[in-house]
Amino acid sequence: MMTLLRAGWMVIWLCMVGASVAQATTKGDPLFINMTTQDAHRALMAISFGKNQLDRGHPLTLFLNDGGVLVANTANADKYPEQQKLLSATLAAGGKVLICAMCMQKYGVKAAQVLPGIQVSNPDLTGAALFAPDTRTLSW
Numbered sequence: 001m002m003t004l005l006r007a008g009w010m011v012i013w014l015c016m017v018g019a020s021v022a023q024a025t026t027k028g029d030p031l032f033i034n035m036t037t038q039d040a041h042r043a044l045m046a047i048s049f050g051k052n053q054l055d056r057g058h059p060l061t062l063f064l065n066d067g068g069v070l071v072a073n074t075a076n077a078d079k080y081p082e083q084q085k086l087l088s089a090t091l092a093a094g095g096k097v098l099i100c101a102m103c104m105q106k107y108g109v110k111a112a113q114v115l116p117g118i119q120v121s122n123p124d125l126t127g128a129a130l131f132a133p134d135t136r137t138l139s140w
Contacts, residue, residue: 030059030132034139038067040080046140047071047086054095058136061129062090063121065100068140072099072118073109084115091117098125 031053035046047062054060064072071080072087087097098121099114111120119125130137 028057028059029134029136030061030129032061032063032130032132032135032137034063034065034137035068035071036066037140038070040083042140043068043071043080043083044086046138047083047090049138050095051086051090051093054090054093059132060090060095062087062095062097063100063126063129064097064118065103067103067107069099069103069107069109072097072115073107073113074115075113087115087118091115096129098129 031050033046033050035043037043037046050060050062070076071083074084077084091097097115097118099109099118101120101122103109104111104114104120114120129135
C-alpha cells in the first residue's frame with residue numbers, strides 16, 4: 001500500500017514538473033509572421049494577432065512580402081488606415097517589421113514611401129528572426 005501511495009505522489013509530482021517545464025519553454029518564445037496578403041481584413045488579422053502576442057511577451061517579427069508590402073506603403077494610407085496605425089503601434093511597442101526589397105521593387109514601393117521604423121529586409125535580417133531559437137511561425 002505504501003509503495004502505491006509513493007508511486008501516486010511521484011506521478012503527481014512528475015505531472016506538476018512536466019507542466020511547469022512545458023509552460024516555461026513557451027513563455028516569451030519569438031513569433032515570426034509572414035504576411036503576403038494585401039487584403040485589408042486578412043492584413044488586419046495578421047497584424048492584430050502579432051501585436052496581441054507581442055503584448056503578451058512574445059518578441060514579434062512581422063515580415064511583409066509579396067502583396068503585403070502594399071499595406072505599409074504610405075501612398076495607400078486611405079486603403080489601409082487601421083493596418084498602418086497598428087503597424088506603427090507594433091513598432092512603438094518593440095516589435096520588428098521587415099519588408100521585402102524584391103517585393104517592393106515588383107509592386108513599385110519606394111523606400112521613402114514605407115512607414116517609418118519598418119526595415120527593408122535582407123537575408124541576414126530575415127534569417128536572424130526566422131531561425132532564432134524557439135521561434136514560432138505563422139503565415140497570412
